[in-house]
Amino acid sequence: MNKKRRILLLKGLVWLLGLAPAVWLVWRGFTDRLGANAIEEVLHRLGDTSLIALLVALSITPVRRLTGWNILAPLRRPIGLFAFFYLTMHFLWYAVIDEELALEFIIEDVIERPYILAGFTGWLLLIPLAITSTKGWIRRLKKNWQRLHRLVYLSTGLGLLHFYWQVKADTYWPIVAITVMVVLMLLRIRPRKPGRERERTVAAERPRQEPLAD
Amino acid sequence: MLIRKPNDIPSSEITPEHVYINRRHFIGKSAGIALGGIAGAGAIGGATAAGWPGRAAAQTAQVGQRDWSTVRTELGEELNSFEDITTYNNFYEFGTQKDDPARNAHTLRPRPWTIEVGGMCANPGVYGLEDFIRPGTMEDRIYRMRCVEGWSMVIPWYGFPLKDVIDRAEPLGSARYVEFKTLLDPEQMPGQRARVLDWPYVEGLRLDEARHPLTILATGVYGQDLPNQNGAPIRLVIPWKYGFKGIKSIVSMTFMEQEPFNSWKRAASFEYGFYANVNPEVNHPRWSQARERRLGPNCGVFRCEQIPTMLFNGYVDQVAGLYAGMDLRVYY
Numbered sequence: 001m002n003k004k005r006r007i008l009l010l011k012g013l014v015w016l017l018g019l020a021p022a023v024w025l026v027w028r029g030f031t032d033r034l035g036a037n038a039i040e041e042v043l044h045r046l047g048d049t050s051l052i053a054l055l056v057a058l059s060i061t062p063v064r065r066l067t068g069w070n071i072l073a074p075l076r077r078p079i080g081l082f083a084f085f086y087l088t089m090h091f092l093w094y095a096v097i098d099e100e101l102a103l104e105f106i107i108e109d110v111i112e113r114p115y116i117l118a119g120f121t122g123w124l125l126l127i128p129l130a131i132t133s134t135k136g137w138i139r140r141l142k143k144n145w146q147r148l149h150r151l152v153y154l155s156t157g158l159g160l161l162h163f164y165w166q167v168k169a170d171t172y173w174p175i176v177a178i179t180v181m182v183v184l185m186l187l188r189i190r191p192r193k194p195g196r197e198r199e200r201t202v203a204a205e206r207p208r209q210e211p212l213a214d
Numbered sequence: 215m216l217i218r219k220p221n222d223i224p225s226s227e228i229t230p231e232h233v234y235i236n237r238r239h240f241i242g243k244s245a246g247i248a249l250g251g252i253a254g255a256g257a258i259g260g261a262t263a264a265g266w267p268g269r270a271a272a273q274t275a276q277v278g279q280r281d282w283s284t285v286r287t288e289l290g291e292e293l294n295s296f297e298d299i300t301t302y303n304n305f306y307e308f309g310t311q312k313d314d315p316a317r318n319a320h321t322l323r324p325r326p327w328t329i330e331v332g333g334m335c336a337n338p339g340v341y342g343l344e345d346f347i348r349p350g351t352m353e354d355r356i357y358r359m360r361c362v363e364g365w366s367m368v369i370p371w372y373g374f375p376l377k378d379v380i381d382r383a384e385p386l387g388s389a390r391y392v393e394f395k396t397l398l399d400p401e402q403m404p405g406q407r408a409r410v411l412d413w414p415y416v417e418g419l420r421l422d423e424a425r426h427p428l429t430i431l432a433t434g435v436y437g438q439d440l441p442n443q444n445g446a447p448i449r450l451v452i453p454w455k456y457g458f459k460g461i462k463s464i465v466s467m468t469f470m471e472q473e474p475f476n477s478w479k480r481a482a483s484f485e486y487g488f489y490a491n492v493n494p495e496v497n498h499p500r501w502s503q504a505r506e507r508r509l510g511p512n513c514g515v516f517r518c519e520q521i522p523t524m525l526f527n528g529y530v531d532q533v534a535g536l537y538a539g540m541d542l543r544v545y546y
Contacts, residue, residue: 029515034515035301035302035312035313036294036297036298036301036302036312036367036509036510036513037302037312037365037507037509037513037518038513038514038515038518039507039513039515039516039518040365040507042515097516097517100517100519105502105505108502109502112502113500113501113502114500115500165500166500168310168363169306169310169410169411169478169481169482170306170310170408170410172310172408172410
């Protein structure tokens with residue numbers, strides 16, 4: 001199989017996995033399997049999914065570096081955009097369905113509840129990243145594109161904080177997610193390598209002109 | 215809210231123990247059919263306009279369950295379905311997700327069951343469940359239940375006033391509180407293998423709260439035995455407090471002088487206090503308590519209206535006196 005076909009196949013897989021949580025939720029909704037507090041269930045699952053997608057997107061570069069599978073690089077954009085899609089759905093579900101657009105309550109929540117402020121800020125930060133995820137914007141922004149897309153770390157961090165702060169006592173999954181994030185960040189720390197080795201690494205980094213920051 | 219006290223009921227109406235025990239068997243075997251309601255509630259239940267069934271419902275349960283569909287709270291609220299009540303639970307001994315208890319609680323063995331009454335009382339002892347409950351005091355109670363997380367349900371409990379067992383234990387004059395503990399047994403309660411909370415679960419009440427006529431020990435819901443996930447075989451229900459005060463699967467009751475150190479307070483003392491009275495004015499540090507999502511018939515996937523939370527969960531007339539002069543922001 002040539003490289004192009006393999007990339008196409010992988011992208012197809014990303015789309016399949018990316019749409020699966022939405023399909024699953026819709027199916028559960030139609031078959032009355034969302035439990036007594038369906039609104040909250042949907043809200044939580046949308047939030048989980050966006051965080052998982054963000055962490056998967058952030059793991060592409062370290063995995064690529066560890067394994068040399070550069071073929072994974074083009075997957076960052078679709079995975080990142082799926083994360084943004086689920087996060088936007090999460091916010092809209094909260095604002096439109098959960099709070100029924102009661103602005104006074106939404107504003108109070110954002111101002112007075114640190115966990116909502118953290119999540120809301122995390123979502124806001126991802127908006128410019130989603131907008132500038134096209135090839136045209138990469139060209140136009142040049143060096144700044146990468147700088148801008150480093151916001152994804154901050155955004156994910158705020159998302160994890162939001163996740164951690166909203167649980168009552170069982171911090172197991174938030175801690176798992178935070179640990180994954182910390183490991184991914186540690187894997188990014190590269191010792192300065194002298195001479196040829198460094199050049200090689202830099203060369204391997206070239207195909208970085210791919211959307212969504214690493 | 216109406217409460218039919220035992221002395222309002224002619225002795226001829228009091229269900230003899232063997233009938234009560236039979237009733238358990240009957241319901242256990244034919245719950246599905248029985249819930250449909252064989253006879254009209256009005257005829258058999260003796261339900262008042264406010265939906266208070268009193269003892270008669272229990273007595274007639276032998277010939278068929280009442281028709282719960284017409285039962286409302288004193289404020290006209292509809293009941294949550296048996297399914298809502300038994301599939302959406304906080305019972306961390308079986309997992310922290312709402313559907314975990316319904317899935318995992320089959321490992322609990324609610325019979326035989328013993329309850330130890332001790333501490334500062336003249337009449338301590340270890341009781342089998344059957345001796346602990348006095349059938350003559352059993353009644354249906356329709357209460358709102360407001361969870362500290364911001365949702366609520368309306369639940370038809372079946373139980374008896376906690377005061378009944380307190381009086382039998384004869385607490386000493388120096389006893390001011392009563393502490394309850396849940397079973398500690400990771401074999402039966404697999405969630406206890408994770409240290410989410412400091413097991414066993416502990417709750418407590420001031421003695422005047424415990425003796426309040428609204429405070430009950432429930433052994434059933436919808437006229438049938440409590441399913442395991444709801445705290446079988448016996449649990450506390452204090453309708454004006456957040457749900458976490460309603461300790462489940464109780465194995466001990468201890469009278470004491472100092473305030474019990476309840477589990478959630480232990481876990482996060484500036485988020486959860488000892489009193490935990492429902493109060494729309496006193497927010498949880500991380501979320502507002504001004505409103506609640508009433509789960510149930512009017513709560514769907516796309517719309518579930520939030521309703522204003524009431525002081526003391528709507529039982530202010532009955533219980534406000536217990537807290538006269540107390541700053542409810544300090545004693546949350």
